[in-house]
Amino acid sequence: MGERGGEKMILQALYEYYQRKAADPDSGIAPEGFVGKKxxxxxxxxxxxxxxxxxxxQQPKGKKFEGKEFFVPEIGxxxxxxxxxxxxxxxxWDNSGFVFGIGNNAEKKRISFLxxxxxxxxxxxxxxxxxxxxxxxxYSKDKPFEQLINHQEYSESIISxxxxxxxxxxxxxxIITEEEHVKEALLDFKSNDEIVGNCLVTxxxxxxxxxxxxxxxxxxxAQTSGANLVSFNSDAFCSYKKKQSANAPVSKSAxxxxxxxxxxxxxxxxxxxxFADATFVFWSQKHDYFEEVFPAxxxxxxxxxxxxxxxxxxxxxxxxxxxxxxxxxDKRFYVLGVSPNAARISVRFWHQGPISxxxxxxxxxFDDLEIIRSPKDTGRYSLFWxxxxxxxxxxxxxxxxxLAGQIFQSVITGIPYPITMLQQTxxxxxxxxxxxxxxxxxxxxxxxxxxxxxxxKEKEIAVALDPENxxxxxRLGRLFAVLEKIQEEANPGINTTIRDRFYGAASSTPITxxxxxxxxxxxxxxxxxxxGRKVNFEKLLGEIIDGIPPDMPxxxxxxxxxxxxxxxxxQRRDLF
Numbered sequence: 001m002g003e004r005g006g007e008k009m010i011l012q013a014l015y016e017y018y019q020r021k022a023a024d025p026d027s028g029i030a031p032e033g034f035v036g037k038k039x040x041x042x043x044x045x046x047x048x049x050x051x052x053x054x055x056x057x058q059q060p061k062g063k064k065f066e067g068k069e070f071f072v073p074e075i076g077x078x079x080x081x082x083x084x085x086x087x088x089x090x091x092x093w094d095n096s097g098f099v100f101g102i103g104n105n106a107e108k109k110r111i112s113f114l115x116x117x118x119x120x121x122x123x124x125x126x127x128x129x130x131x132x133x134x135x136x137x138x139y140s141k142d143k144p145f146e147q148l149i150n151h152q153e154y155s156e157s158i159i160s161x162x163x164x165x166x167x168x169x170x171x172x173x174x175i176i177t178e179e180e181h182v183k184e185a186l187l188d189f190k191s192n193d194e195i196v197g198n199c200l201v202t203x204x205x206x207x208x209x210x211x212x213x214x215x216x217x218x219x220x221x222a223q224t225s226g227a228n229l230v231s232f233n234s235d236a237f238c239s240y241k242k243k244q245s246a247n248a249p250v251s252k253s254a255x256x257x258x259x260x261x262x263x264x265x266x267x268x269x270x271x272x273x274x275f276a277d278a279t280f281v282f283w284s285q286k287h288d289y290f291e292e293v294f295p296a297x298x299x300x301x302x303x304x305x306x307x308x309x310x311x312x313x314x315x316x317x318x319x320x321x322x323x324x325x326x327x328x329x330d331k332r333f334y335v336l337g338v339s340p341n342a343a344r345i346s347v348r349f350w351h352q353g354p355i356s357x358x359x360x361x362x363x364x365x366f367d368d369l370e371i372i373r374s375p376k377d378t379g380r381y382s383l384f385w386x387x388x389x390x391x392x393x394x395x396x397x398x399x400x401x402x403l404a405g406q407i408f409q410s411v412i413t414g415i416p417y418p419i420t421m422l423q424q425t426x427x428x429x430x431x432x433x434x435x436x437x438x439x440x441x442x443x444x445x446x447x448x449x450x451x452x453x454x455x456x457k458e459k460e461i462a463v464a465l466d467p468e469n470x471x472x473x474x475r476l477g478r479l480f481a482v483l484e485k486i487q488e489e490a491n492p493g494i495n496t497t498i499r500d501r502f503y504g505a506a507s508s509t510p511i512t513x514x515x516x517x518x519x520x521x522x523x524x525x526x527x528x529x530x531x532g533r534k535v536n537f538e539k540l541l542g543e544i545i546d547g548i549p550p551d552m553p554x555x556x557x558x559x560x561x562x563x564x565x566x567x568x569x570x571q572r573r574d575l576f
Contacts, residue, residue: 007129007230007248008200009350010336010347010350011250012199013261013283013285013332013334013352014202014258017261017283018257018258019257021264022257026242027045027264030071030074030260031171033073033186033256035079036069036072036261038068038070039067039069039165040056040164040165041096042166042167043059043134043167043168044149044168044169045167045170046130047127047130047170048130048133049129051134051147054148057486071178072093072166073093073182076088076114077122077212077215078227080215080217080225080521081215082095082098084104084105085361086105086106087111087336088102088118089109089112089344090113090116091117091182091186092128092177093164093166094130094164096158096161096163096165096529098112098113099166100144100158101144102149102158102159102161102471103574104566105204109140113135114135116131116134119420120185120189121200122467126180127167130167130269140520171313176341192438194209195209196208196209199249199250199254200248201250201254202251202253204251206319207253209250209251209275210250210254211406212231213228213230213231213255213259214226214256216259217263218263218266218267219279219340219345220274220275221340221341227345228261228343228348229258229338230250230255231347262281265282266279270372271291271295273298275405276401276533277340279281279337279338280298280335280349280405282338284355285333288355290333290358293316294333294358296316296319297316297382297383299433314576315360316380321569330354331354331355331356332355333352333353334351335349335351335412336350337350337405337464342371349405349408351413351534358412361411363413366380366395369436369438369441369442370441370463371440371444371570372463372465372573373437383452385438386442386513387407388409389438389442390403390428390434390439391428399424400420400424404431406420406421407421416453417450418427423558424561425442425562426443426562428571429503432565433499438570440565443563444461444562444566447460447463447563447566450559458469459468459562461474464574465478465571466570472556472561473556473562473564474564474566475545475548475568476514476548476556476564477507477545477564477565477570477571478563479541479548480503480506480568481569482537482575483498483517483518483520483570484497484498484499485537486521486537488532490523490525490528491524496518507568508561509555509556510552510556511553511555515552515554521541525538
């Protein structure tokens with residue numbers, strides 16, 4: 001988890017987010033003490049606990065059948081995964097293995113299910129008493145639950161031990177776990193072995209401390225059963241002989257809240273994105289339009305609407321200027337990146353700050369990428385397209401695993417872009433012998449941000465052609481573009497140009513190529529029919545060459561190769 005202070009800050013932010021979402025009845029996040037689970041079957045009982053029937057709540061979904069989701073009591077880790085002992089039943093709901101005693105440790109499971117109800121309900125209300133009566137009567141039989149296990153329609157599913165079961169009293173509309181007394185039972189219950197202490201998240205004192213925090217599921221690459229954000233599963237993580245979470249005490253209430261918030265974010269289609277083995281989630285302190293448009297930066301193209309991601313990114317950028325995203329907003333915004341580490345979750349990235357700061361950093365990123373383009377080009381592209389511009393065959397899967405996360409971190413924090421971004425883009429430009437608009441923008445962004453942050457006197461690369469830029473790499477790129485244009489006009493319909501043969505060498509070891517190309521251009525100029533066009537080219541060549549040192553550079557550094565590419569792109573756009 002990193003430093004203890006960072007851990008505390010993350011948990012507090014998640015806790016606050018849970019409070020915000022739990023206050024919204026339409027959010028879909030489970031209230032305190034409850035967890036969202038799909039219930040497959042409901043056993044219907046009479047008021048005295050006699051069996052009436054079993055109702056299926058399963059509906060077809062694809063090739064499978066799924067139950068209906070309800071908020072059911074969450075009394076421990078068993079709501080996500082049972083231990084193997086068979087003594088950790090859930091309250092008034094569980095899988096058929098526990099409710100009906102099926103599979104390994106069948107008797108232990110049955111007893112655990114009944115004892116859990118009695119533990120939370122020393123004075124059970126009528127409907128809970130009906131469930132107790134039903135279970136007790138069944139346990140006294142030679143073949144308990146025979147009607148259910150041998151059910152004509154549902155037998156195969158029930159005896160698998162997998163479907164979730166709960167109860168309902170005949171004539172009542174709600175299942176028993178939805179009754180108000182369940183909340184009261186959870187609040188009133190006091191465990192004899194509770195650890196009491198001060199909560200690091202809320203600051204509350206003398207509160208029950210959660211010994212084993214809940215797991216978070218569906219973090220990419222993590223165990224399917226889930227992994228802990230906070231855990232102390234080795235003596236090396238413990239201090240002063242404290243056990244488990246007593247090393248960093250978090251109240252049961254706060255632990256439940258932050259884990260639910262994190263799970264909600266991980267499962268969200270709007271507040272989560274994934275790159276390689278990292279899962280990123282984000283949220284705002286209070287509801288803000290920025291939280292809705294922020295995902296646009298990471299959107300992948302949609303098959304049914306290929307322009308949706310470009311339009312969304314444009315809305316994100318334009319929002320700063322239209323006022324829909326306030327650069328004065330002091331609302332906090334949070335981004336958390338996690339990756340798997342055995343049974344734990346490692347924090348890879350954590351950044352928080354005012355929305356105004358995030359908006360400003362994103363605006364700066366797009367300003368850094370800005371480069372001359374056609375009027376039809378929106379100029380705003382998601383991270384997918386930036387990665388695609390530096391990937392073999394433009395397939396994002398071909399980029400180094402950590403590059404996406406590094407670029408994202410640069411965008412959000414304003415630090416220099418990773419040098420891998422420069423290297424990958426240069427490599428792709430040389431491989432394809434061409435410079436696209438987005439590649440030129442990426443190279444410009446890297447160079448300008450690096451030298452701006454390091455406060456050098458190096459001239460920033462402009463958005464469009466800059467005749468005042470005297471950098472040799474930039475000048476040579478311009479020169480190469482003009483020589484190519486002369487060749488094209490001298491040979492209309494030509495299929496291959498000097499770019500296809502010489503770009504790689506010209507951009508890296510110019511001394512080996514340009515003397516030959518400058519001789520060749522005399523031949524091409526002589527073929528031009530327009531004297532005026534020939535004169536214009538000669539003037540342009542003179543202007544460019546005047547800025548190049550007499551001793552042509554024998555090689556160009558990686559940064560100057562980037563300037564070469566941008567100079568080439570600028571000059572080509574200007575010529576056309």
